[in-house]
Amino acid sequence: MRNVLAILIPAGAFSRTEAETITAGKSLAAQLGADLSVGILGPSDDSFARECFAFGAKSLTRVEGLAAYQSEAYSAAAQQIAASVAADVILFPSTTYGLEIAPGVGYRLGAAVILDCVGLIGDSSGNLTITKPVYGGKANSELIARQGPVVIAMRMRSVAPGEKQDGATGEINTIPAPALSPRTQILEHTTEDTGSGPKLEDARVIISGGRGLGNKENFVHLEELARLLGGSVGASRAACDQGWVPATLQIGQTGKKVAPDLYLAVGISGASQHLVGIAGARHIVAINKDAKAPIFQVAALGVVDEWQALLPKLVVALTEHKARNS
Amino acid sequence: MLHLVVCLKQILDPEIPPADFKLDPSAQRAAPTASLVASIFDENALEIALQLREKVGDARITAISLGPPSAVDVLRKALSMRADDAILIREEDFPGIDAHGCARVLAAAIRKLPPADLILCGRETGDWHGGLVAAFLAAEFDRPYTNFVAGITKEGDHFHLRRQTEDGWEIVRSAAPAVITVTNDDHNLPRIPKVKDNMMAFRKQIPAWTASDLGLVPASVAGPNSKLEQSRLYVPVVDRKCEIITGDNAEAKARQLVERLAALQVI
Amino acid sequence: MTPTREVFFNIRHVWVMYALFAVTLAIFSYGFCRHWQRWSRGLPASRTDRPWQRLQGLLRQTAAHDRLLKRYRAAGFFHLLFFWGMVILTAGTTVVFIHNDLGIHIMQGAFYLYFQSLTLNIFGALFIVALLAALVQRYVARPSRLKPDHWQDGLILILLLTILLTGFILQGARIQLTRDPWGAWSPVGNVAGSLLARLFGVDGLRQLHLFTWWFHMALVFGFIAWIPYSKLMHLLTAPANIYLRDLEPRGALPLLDIEKTEALGISRLEQFSWKDLFDLDACTECGRCEVNCPANISNKPLSPKWLILDLQKASRAEHAAAPTPPPNPEEPSPLVGPVIREETLWSCTTCRACMEQCPVMIEQVPKIVQMRRHLVMERAEFPDDLQGVIRSLEARGHPYPGSSASRSDWHKDLDVHVLSDKPGQSFDVLLWVGCAGAMNDRSKSVTRAVAQLLQAAGVRFAILSREEKCTGDPARRIGHEFLFQQLAQENIATFDRYGVKKILTSCPHCFNTLRNEYPQLGGNYQVIHHSEFLQELVASGRLRPEATALGKVVFHDPCYLGRYNQVYGAPRQLLDSVPNSQRAEVPNWSARNALCCGGGGGFSFMEEKTGTRMSHNRSRQLVSTGADTVAVGCPFCMTMLEDGVKTVSPEGQTPRVLDIAEVLAQAIMQNPAQEPGR
Ligand SMILES: Cc1cc2nc3c(=O)[nH]c(=O)nc-3n(C[C@H](O)[C@H](O)[C@H](O)COP(=O)(O)OP(=O)(O)OC[C@H]3O[C@@H](n4cnc5c(N)ncnc54)[C@H](O)[C@@H]3O)c2cc1C
Numbered sequence A: 001m002r003n004v005l006a007i008l009i010p011a012g013a014f015s016r017t018e019a020e021t022i023t024a025g026k027s028l029a030a031q032l033g034a035d036l037s038v039g040i041l042g043p044s045d046d047s048f049a050r051e052c053f054a055f056g057a058k059s060l061t062r063v064e065g066l067a068a069y070q071s072e073a074y075s076a077a078a079q080q081i082a083a084s085v086a087a088d089v090i091l092f093p094s095t096t097y098g099l100e101i102a103p104g105v106g107y108r109l110g111a112a113v114i115l116d117c118v119g120l121i122g123d124s125s126g127n128l129t130i131t132k133p134v135y136g137g138k139a140n141s142e143l144i145a146r147q148g149p150v151v152i153a154m155r156m157r158s159v160a161p162g163e164k165q166d167g168a169t170g171e172i173n174t175i176p177a178p179a180l181s182p183r184t185q186i187l188e189h190t191t192e193d194t195g196s197g198p199k200l201e202d203a204r205v206i207i208s209g210g211r212g213l214g215n216k217e218n219f220v221h222l223e224e225l226a227r228l229l230g231g232s233v234g235a236s237r238a239a240c241d242q243g244w245v246p247a248t249l250q251i252g253q254t255g256k257k258v259a260p261d262l263y264l265a266v267g268i269s270g271a272s273q274h275l276v277g278i279a280g281a282r283h284i285v286a287i288n289k290d291a292k293a294p295i296f297q298v299a300a301l302g303v304v305d306e307w308q309a310l311l312p313k314l315v316v317a318l319t320e321h322k323a324r325n326s
Numbered sequence B: 001m002l003h004l005v006v007c008l009k010q011i012l013d014p015e016i017p018p019a020d021f022k023l024d025p026s027a028q029r030a031a032p033t034a035s036l037v038a039s040i041f042d043e044n045a046l047e048i049a050l051q052l053r054e055k056v057g058d059a060r061i062t063a064i065s066l067g068p069p070s071a072v073d074v075l076r077k078a079l080s081m082r083a084d085d086a087i088l089i090r091e092e093d094f095p096g097i098d099a100h101g102c103a104r105v106l107a108a109a110i111r112k113l114p115p116a117d118l119i120l121c122g123r124e125t126g127d128w129h130g131g132l133v134a135a136f137l138a139a140e141f142d143r144p145y146t147n148f149v150a151g152i153t154k155e156g157d158h159f160h161l162r163r164q165t166e167d168g169w170e171i172v173r174s175a176a177p178a179v180i181t182v183t184n185d186d187h188n189l190p191r192i193p194k195v196k197d198n199m200m201a202f203r204k205q206i207p208a209w210t211a212s213d214l215g216l217v218p219a220s221v222a223g224p225n226s227k228l229e230q231s232r233l234y235v236p237v238v239d240r241k242c243e244i245i246t247g248d249n250a251e252a253k254a255r256q257l258v259e260r261l262a263a264l265q266v267i
Numbered sequence C: 001m002t003p004t005r006e007v008f009f010n011i012r013h014v015w016v017m018y019a020l021f022a023v024t025l026a027i028f029s030y031g032f033c034r035h036w037q038r039w040s041r042g043l044p045a046s047r048t049d050r051p052w053q054r055l056q057g058l059l060r061q062t063a064a065h066d067r068l069l070k071r072y073r074a075a076g077f078f079h080l081l082f083f084w085g086m087v088i089l090t091a092g093t094t095v096v097f098i099h100n101d102l103g104i105h106i107m108q109g110a111f112y113l114y115f116q117s118l119t120l121n122i123f124g125a126l127f128i129v130a131l132l133a134a135l136v137q138r139y140v141a142r143p144s145r146l147k148p149d150h151w152q153d154g155l156i157l158i159l160l161l162t163i164l165l166t167g168f169i170l171q172g173a174r175i176q177l178t179r180d181p182w183g184a185w186s187p188v189g190n191v192a193g194s195l196l197a198r199l200f201g202v203d204g205l206r207q208l209h210l211f212t213w214w215f216h217m218a219l220v221f222g223f224i225a226w227i228p229y230s231k232l233m234h235l236l237t238a239p240a241n242i243y244l245r246d247l248e249p250r251g252a253l254p255l256l257d258i259e260k261t262e263a264l265g266i267s268r269l270e271q272f273s274w275k276d277l278f279d280l281d282a283c284t285e286c287g288r289c290e291v292n293c294p295a296n297i298s299n300k301p302l303s304p305k306w307l308i309l310d311l312q313k314a315s316r317a318e319h320a321a322a323p324t325p326p327p328n329p330e331e332p333s334p335l336v337g338p339v340i341r342e343e344t345l346w347s348c349t350t351c352r353a354c355m356e357q358c359p360v361m362i363e364q365v366p367k368i369v370q371m372r373r374h375l376v377m378e379r380a381e382f383p384d385d386l387q388g389v390i391r392s393l394e395a396r397g398h399p400y401p402g403s404s405a406s407r408s409d410w411h412k413d414l415d416v417h418v419l420s421d422k423p424g425q426s427f428d429v430l431l432w433v434g435c436a437g438a439m440n441d442r443s444k445s446v447t448r449a450v451a452q453l454l455q456a457a458g459v460r461f462a463i464l465s466r467e468e469k470c471t472g473d474p475a476r477r478i479g480h481e482f483l484f485q486q487l488a489q490e491n492i493a494t495f496d497r498y499g500v501k502k503i504l505t506s507c508p509h510c511f512n513t514l515r516n517e518y519p520q521l522g523g524n525y526q527v528i529h530h531s532e533f534l535q536e537l538v539a540s541g542r543l544r545p546e547a548t549a550l551g552k553v554v555f556h557d558p559c560y561l562g563r564y565n566q567v568y569g570a571p572r573q574l575l576d577s578v579p580n581s582q583r584a585e586v587p588n589w590s591a592r593n594a595l596c597c598g599g600g601g602g603f604s605f606m607e608e609k610t611g612t613r614m615s616h617n618r619s620r621q622l623v624s625t626g627a628d629t630v631a632v633g634c635p636f637c638m639t640m641l642e643d644g645v646k647t648v649s650p651e652g653q654t655p656r657v658l659d660i661a662e663v664l665a666q667a668i669m670q671n672p673a674q675e676p677g678r
C-alpha cells in the first residue's frame, strides 16, 4: 500500500496550480487504491481547505505558525507532514519554491526524486510509471518506480484540474512548525511589470515573440495585439536573453508552461525547448518568414511572412472585427 | 578570499536540428549525432561567478566536471572564460551513476579543495533536465540552498541572491557557505573569451581525478534514483497539420487569419 | 651646323642656380628621410621579390593607366596626358643635365630636333591641357569624391601651370633673341616668342627672359623641395606603391601565427607592416575607392579614402610628436577607437571594390580586417549580432544561431554519395555545399539544382553532408582568425581523410577561402566555382541547354568570384548558352566595377544599423536594366538581392532572382520540380 501526499505552497488564494497538484495526487491515489492527503505549507484559510477537499483531498495537514516562505522551514515542515501521514509518494508543485524544496525533502527521506513529469500512473501492486520529457522535449523517458519512497513534481499545466465536488470535507490536522534558525531570508520581492494583461499561466490569449522580432522596441506591436485581444505577452528564451523582455516572460522548458486558448508565436522558430512550454495550448498560430520553421509542425494556423508586413494589417483587421461584433 | 566552485556538465548539443535527433538503438539515451557542448545554464552559472569575482576582487573560481574524457573541452572553455582552476572527474569510474551519486562524487571532490564559499550549478542540464544535483549537494554539505539565481552580490559575510520567481524577482539573503542553481537572464549570458585566454586554456594541464583519488568505492555512491528503471525512451510523434494562410499580400493574409481565428472562437 | 641650343643663354652667375639646387635637394632629402624613418617603423614585409613582374605591372598602370581608363575614360585620359607630360618634361630636363653638366653631348642633331624640341613642346602643351581639365574638374564639375577641397590642391595645379607657361615664355624669348634657325621645331614656344617679341621688343624681351628664367627656376626648385611636405609626395610614392603591390592571391588575408604573436591584430601604427605604412602616403586623395564602396554609398560611417587619410594623419602626427616609437603595448590602443572608430571597421563588407579601383593599389581590406582582429581577439568586442554567430560557429560549425536545419535535409530524397556512408567508393569531385547551401531554404534549392545537373551530366561527385563545417570565411572576415584556423584545420583533416583532391562549390566565399586561404594552412586542392564547372560541362556538350523563358537576364557579379578571383566570363557564357536568352549589363557598374550586394564580411549575419540598405542600392541598379531575371552565383547575393528587388521594383515588375545553376537546370530539365524565386 502506498500513501500519497500532495504538498501545497499557496501564494494567496487557491489557484489552478493547487488544483493541478491535488488532481494528479487524487488520480494516482485512486489507481493505487489509496487515499490522498494534502499538506499545506504556509498560511491558508478555511476556504482554501474547502477547495482542497472539493478537488479530492481526503485529509489535510496544516502547519501552525509557519510564516512566509523560507526554504529550510518549509522543507522541515514538509518532512514532518510526510512522517505524520507515513507518505511514500509525495507530490510537489513545480513552482520556484516547490522545485527548491522537493529535492532536499526527497534526499532526507531517502526517496527517489523526479521533477518536471508529465505523466504519472500507478497500479494496484504499488508500481508507479512516470513520464518525463528529456532532451528538451525531443524524447520522453518512461520510468518505473517499484518500491521505496518517491518525490515527484508534475510539470505545470500538464494536468487538467479535475471535477470539483463542492461541499466535500475531510479530516484536518495541525502540526506545529519545526523550530530552527534559518540560514536564508527573503529580503524583498518585486513583481515584474508584465503590462496590463493577466498572468501568463492563466492567460486565455498569449502573443509571444522571439529572436525574429529583432529588438526591444518591436515588442510594442505584440503589446498592441495583446491589448486588443485581452491577452498577455510572452517570449522565447532568445528574446529574453537579449534583454528585450524580462526573463519572467520566458515560455518553455525552463520558463513558463502555459495553456491559453490562443498562442500566437511571432518570429519564434519553435525549438523543442520552447514547444514544451506550450504543449497545453489549445490553438497555436505561427507567424514566421521561414516556411520550414518547426513551429509550423505544431501550429494549427500559420502565416509565412515577415511580421513587419503582417502585424500592422492584423491589428487593423482585428480592430474591424471587434467593431463589427460589438 | 572567496572560493567559488562551479559544476559544469558536457551534454549533447540541445539545439540539435530535430531531423538529426536520433535515439541510440539501445534506446537508453540519444545517439551522438551532434557536437558536445557545455550545458547552457552551467555556463550562466560560471558567468555569474566571474561577475562576482569582478565585484569582490579577491576570489578564486574552480570549475569541476564529472564526465567522459571529452568533457575537458567544457573545462577548457571555463578556463578560457577565466576560471582559475579546472578539475575533471572520470565518469567512467562510476558506471550508471544517478543524481545522488553525482552529488556524492562532486562533494567528495569539493572536499579535497580549499573550503568552498559558494557552489554554483545550472538549474538543470540540457539533456536529462534532472534539476537535482545542486540540491543534493546542499543536503550532502548541509548548506542553505537557493534555486533560479540570476545574479549575486556579497554583502558582509552573506550573499545576496537575485532569484527569479513566477511573477518577478526576490532578493534572498543567504549565509555562506551556500549552494545555488542559476537560471538565465539578460545579464548572465556567458561571455565570449578573448583569444589569448583561449590559447592559455589550451595549454593548461587539467587533472583527471579517479574514484580512488576521491577515496570512493563506485558502488557505494548510488542513491534511490538508481532504483528507477527506464522502461522506455521514445520520440513522441506530433501529428498535426498546419493550415497555411495564403493571400496575395499581407492585408489579405491578415483578413483571412482573422476569419479563421473567429471560426475557432478564440477572438 | 649641328642643331642644338645654348643652355645658359642670357644668364650670368649660374653658380647661384647650383647653390639653390643644393639647398633644394637638402630640403627635399630631409623631408624624404623623415618619411622613410616613419615607414621603417613598420614590421617586415617582403615586397621586392619578382622584380620583373612588378615592373611590368608598374608600366601597365603608369604608362597605360590600365585601371583608371577602365572606369574613368575622360579623367583617365587627361591624367594620362598629365602623367606623360610630367615624364617627358622631366626626361627633357635630365637630357640638359647630361648634356651640360656631365658633358655628354646628346642634346644635338636629330635627337635635339625630334625629342628635345618637338616632343617636349607637344607634351608640354598637352600637359597644359590636362592641367586646365583638372582645374575644370575640381572647381567646375566638382565630383564629391574630391571633397573637401584642400588649399594645396589648387596651388599645386596653379604652380605647375605657371612652371609650364614660364617654360614656354623662356623658350619663345630665346628663339627670338638668338634667331634660332631650328625654332620651328618648337612650335608652341616659337609662336609664344613671336607674340612676345611684338609686345616687348628686343630689349624688353631680353629683360623678360632674364627675369622669367630665375622665376621659373625658383618655382621648379620650390616645387621639388615641397614634394615631401605636401600632397605632391604621391608623385613618388604612387608609382613605388604600384611596384610594391601584393602579388599573392587576392583572396588570401594575411595569415596570423597565433601561437607566436604577442598582440593579435592591429591596434597601433607600428604593428602595421612597413608597406601598410607606405600605403598611407601613396594615397592621391582621388576618392575613386569611395565611389564604388557600398558602405560609403549607403551612408555608413566608412570611406576607404578617409580610412587611409585618417591613418596617414595619425602616422604623421605620431611621428612628429615622438620620433621614436612609443614602447608600451599595454597602453590602450591609440588607433582603434580614437582614430578609426569601431563602427567604421564594422561597416566594411570586404568587397574589395576600393582596392580594385585604387589607381595606386592601396590595400584597404587587410588593414580593416587586421584592426577587426584586434577588436575581436584582444578585446572580445563586436556587434551584438555577431555574438550568436561566433557561438554557433564554435559549438555547431555553422553561422546560423537558432537554426533547426540539418545539413542532410537538402539531399534526403536525392541519391547522392555521402562520403561517411560509403568511404571506399571513388569519386571525381567533392561537392562542397556550404552552410547556406545546406541550411538556408532558398539556397538549398540551388544546391539541389547543382546536384541534379551534375547527375544529369554523369559527374561522379560526393558530399560530406553532416561532416561539413563552415569554411571559416565569416570568422576570418570578421577578424576571428583563431576560429577561422580551427575550422579550416578541421575541414582540412576531413578532406585528407577522404583523399579529396578536387572541390566544387556554389558559394564564392567558400570557393575563395578553400582556394586561396586553405593553402596557407597546408590544404591544397583544386577548387572550382560551379559557374566554371557547369560552363565546362556545357562547352563539352555534356549538358545541352534548351530554350527557356528566361527573358532578359542581368548577372550580378559576386565580389568573391569576380574581384577576388577574376571569374567574370564563365557565368556570362553560361547564361549566353541558354538559347533565346538576352543578356543585359548594368552600365558602368558591372564585372570589376560591380557594386557589392552588402552580404560579405559578416553582413549576412548582421543588421545594417545606419544609413540606407546596401542591397537596395545594388538592386536599384539591377532593376533599372529592365531585366526579367537577376542571375546570381552566391547564396549571400541571393538573400540580399531577393529582398532588395522586392523592395525597389515597381509593383508587379519584380524580376526573379535565380542562381545560374537554377537557370541552367531550367534550361536542361525543362520541367523543374519546383520553380524557385518569383
Ligand atoms: C536547457 C535549455 C533550456 C531552454 N529553455 C528554453 C525555454 O524555456 N524557452 C525557450 O523559448 N527556449 C529555451 N531554450 C532555447 C531554445 O533551444 C531556442 O534557442 C530558443 O527557443 C530560440 O528562440 P527563438 O525561436 O526566438 O529564436 P530562433 O530560433 O533564432 O528563431 C527566430 C525565428 O524568427 C523567424 N524570423 C526572423 N525574422 C522574422 C521576420 N521578420 N518575420 C517573421 N519571422 C521572422 C526566423 O525564421 C526564425 O524561425 C532552451 C535551451 C536549452 C538548451
Ligand code: SF4
Pocket (backbone or CB within 6 Å): C289, C292, C293, C294, C295, C296, C302, C303, C304, C347, C348, C349, C350, C351, C352, C353, C354, C355, C364, C365, C596
Ligand atoms: S572593401 Fe568594400 S566596403 Fe570595405 S571599404 Fe572597400 S569598398 Fe568599402
Ligand code: SF4
Pocket (backbone or CB within 6 Å): C282, C283, C284, C285, C286, C287, C288, C289, C290, C304, C305, C308, C357, C358, C359, C360, C361, C362
Ligand atoms: S586610397 Fe586610392 S582610390 Fe582611394 S583616394 Fe587614395 S589613391 Fe584614391
